[in-house]
Amino acid sequence: MPVEVIFPKVDMDMERGRIATWHVKPGERVSKSDPLFDIETDKAAMEVESPAEGFLHHVLAKEGSEVAIGVAVAWIYAEGEDVGDVPEGRPTPADAPPGREPDRDETQWQRPAQATSPLDAGNRRATPAARALAAQRGIDLKNIGGSGPRGRVQAKDVIANLQAPEPPLDTRSLPGWRPERGDLAVVRSGSGAHAPILMFHGLAADGPSLEALDPLLPQDREVLKMELPSHGRSPRRRVAGFADLARQVRVRFDDLALDNVHIVGHSLGGALALALADTRPRQVRSVTLISPAGLGPEFGGQILRGIIRAGSAASLGPWLRQLTSDPATITEDYVRAAMAARGDAAMRAAQADMACTLFPDDTQGFDVSGTLNRLDCPARIIWGRDDKVVPWRHALRAPGKVALHLLEGVGHLPHVERLEEVASILSDNVCRSSRSRAAN
Amino acid sequence: MNAESSVRGEVHELSYAESIRDAMDIALGSDERVVLMGEDIGVYGGAFQVTGSLVHKYGEDRVMDTPISELGGAGVAVGAALTGLRPIFEFQFSDFSTLAMEQIVNQAAKLRYMLGGAVSVPLVMRLPSGSGTGAAAQHSQSLEAWYGHVPGLKVAQPSTPRDAKGLLLAALEDPDPVLIFEHKLLYKMKGPVPSGYYTTPIGKAAVRREGTDLTIAANSIMALKAEEAAKTLADEGIDAEVIDLRTVRPIDRETVLASVRKTGRLLCVYEGVKTLGVGAEVSAMVAESDAFDFLDGPIVRLGGAECPIPYNPKLEEAVVPQVPAIIRAARDLANGAI
Amino acid sequence: MPDTPPGNTPYAVRAYRPEALREALRKMLLIRKFEEGAEECYMRGLIHGTMHLSIGQEASAVGACMSLGDDDKITSTHRGHGHCLAKGAGVDKMFAEFFGKETGYCRGRGGSMHIADVAKGNLGANGIVGGGLPIAVGSALSAKRLGTGAVTVCFFGDGANNEGAFHEALNMASIWKLPVIFVCENNRYGMSVPTERSTAVKNIADRAIAYAMPGVTLDGNDFSAVAEAVDGAVARARAGDGPSLIENVTYRTRGHSRSDRNRYRSRQEIALWTERDPIPRMAKMLVSHGVMTEDDVEKMEAAAADEIASGIEAARSAPEPGVEDATRDVYTVHSEAME
Incomplete structure (x- = not known):
């Protein structure tokens, strides 16, 4: 009998999700616990392991397709087992197309089901291609303006919507920008035989903003800094949402082909570090989060908007000083250097768009807190008690196995405000993790 | 059956009519069972000079002038096919086949089935078809959809000299009745035709032009008009894929569906009356298939007007799809304007 | 009809050996019993559809086939059970066809109206009045062109003589001098309309003059007379002298089809013709x-x-045919594209 591969429930209030990537092609051999596919939900992305050893067949859910939990998305056949028709008995994606509630037993755990009617999307004029594309990308046709006759939504309208989910709220004074091609930039420094450290900066920052840590970290390994889309030397790109951003990061991470890596993330980079750890658990040896986003709704959006919008040192300085507990930490030189790195107006416009997408109405529109419970590598959170951008109390959602370092008199930039202390905590996490893995 | 059978020998420029004659010459010369039957196909050479001088080469027993008896003549051809000959029956105009509907539809198409597979009717009929000659309502129809509706028949519509020969020779190889609708306006059109024997598969459409923005599925002369339209569209930046259906029964589903999956838009162009025509079948085929999901606009049909073919040349031109109309429809479809 | 006077030996007795004559009678009896059996099955609800019985016409069917071999062809009509048996078909496969079974002559696809044993030269009963006439001419054309020496006997009814196909077929057979014998079974009614009201000429065979071929009208219930006329026409056809038209005047004692209520003819007329039954004669x-x-x-x-x-x-x-095979045999080479 072939073994069903179920689209699993990974978050408590999850009803459906998307298959982001299949790691195994139909017909290929897979071992038990090999990574089989990545899933994405509104809140998380994670890797699903193979439930059995054998050969993958009947892959019913394509990459990008939205699937209800509990649905069979493929089957694994033992060597020599006859592959016939798709086995019956379980709901498959075809049985429960997107937009319909799947049958479930544990309804008491679910949010009250929304009264969705198949006609909610159906009464919108749209071409079959547009409907298929929207369903595949989990987009509600109601939110899309149709460019065809009588407002008919066409495929190109859905595609345009993918790339520009909402108009920037606050960009009237900002120039426009165009997406660019190319890979996300990765800055490398140091070398050595040990597992490298990979860092992610936060919104409106860049790779060099974390450079000060380099000389204080263990010198026996390489340090890499991946720059987010529309940041630093990375190309300007549209970001459809947090899951899309995490996917872009994951794609670049996979390119780097790092077998073992310690990951570090600040603010938005912290949320991305968590998302990456969730989907690539085999490669990630430790996680260090500095003032991470994604653990709660509150967000000091005004400060970030001010930084992003600032076109001169004079307008940038006051906002930067909001980031730290002691405004004096941010010197005029610091401000001038920061402004020099932010001179490209198109980049600032792209960052504004990204901010609008990720933090609508000054709210963190994504939640990766569930990830913390699933982490099986050492993890530490470093947070300043005076953080005005992301409140440190979000850290309290972390489970007991995650170490929490709360720093007095520190704001949103612990690695600037307490460079040595942060480097020390980080180094400790890296070295201990290396030892513990080696001991195993 | 998926590709033109291997072609050897030189390629000559022949007209559509010459190419059909070449096919019949090859058939008569290589198979004693082949006979041509039809009205005035002997010394007259056929109403459209397709049989030409074949009677002088093969004699009146092989190139048989029939009386003006379409029903009887068609029936004789059915009986002859049933009992060992391979007749090629020429109707002077496809319109006259209505006189022979009984033999074509009740007998030729059904005998094999009614007799539980005990017989075959290897009959080829040639039907000069279509408008544009000023011959008005009873000499200008496009009746391929009528016959395409009948299980047991096969219906081919070559649009090039090369296919005209290949499809006729393929029809002669076929054990079942094949009706070949030849467009009268094409008889003088020249094109490359390989010498010697080759066949063009029945049931396989030809992609005349590859494109990404829309699929134009057309039959007979409309495939050529669609190609011409596609050239103009290309100048406007619209990349049309043109499919020449070549046979409407069996109809090549896969080629059409694959194209629509690629382009997301379908324009059907056919000369027969629009309602219940070939384009209706092509449209339904797409609507019923998985290719439906790829449609990014309505399916559009351009067919003949809902009237007999008129005599007046302006009217005659107006009642069947012409290149400018194809361009307009394709442009609107590709631009999402309809 | 008077008995044959002693000393005046009929053609059939002179022309055929006793075994052949006994076989001819056996076939006539078989046709009669076959149709009576089929009629009973129909009335018991065992057979669906309809059927056209030729009870009373057996001498025409059997007499016309006396000098035919398996290579010779016949085309038949909707009233074709007799022709089929006369040309050598087996009762079992015919009944199987009536019952719509896979083992029938047409694998259950044809039924009574399309019954045929092609191996025995029967090109098929035909549901279209006059449908077989041009086909018979085509069959004769094949024989002539391919030099097989075969002849084709074309059975048709009085109704068909007013179809265009009759005239076109006779004309072509004549201009091309084809080996075909047109055997008209004039049973007096085209469904309900008598020939006097439907046909301009007194005898259908009179039409032969228009197509420059011999025409003869005879007592179709007289086996010997039918055999004599057809044998002569067959010899003429085999000699390359072209077609003939033979009109067998006969009568169907049953109605046109199973739904016929005989409103167009009298009981007396039916009784009169029953006395002329060809089988006792x-x-x-x-x-x-x-x-x-x-x-x-x-x-x-x-x-x-x-x-x-x-x-x-x-x-x-x-066995019944499988529903999954309903579209089989539409084409010689089955392909999904044709479905």
């Missing part, structure tokens, strides 16, 4: 010329009845 001729005894005839009739009974029994238990 044939039996009497054979007995009177010492070909067989009354006892032989009775035994032959009983044997025919038994053959019919076992044919019906076998057909009832024969």
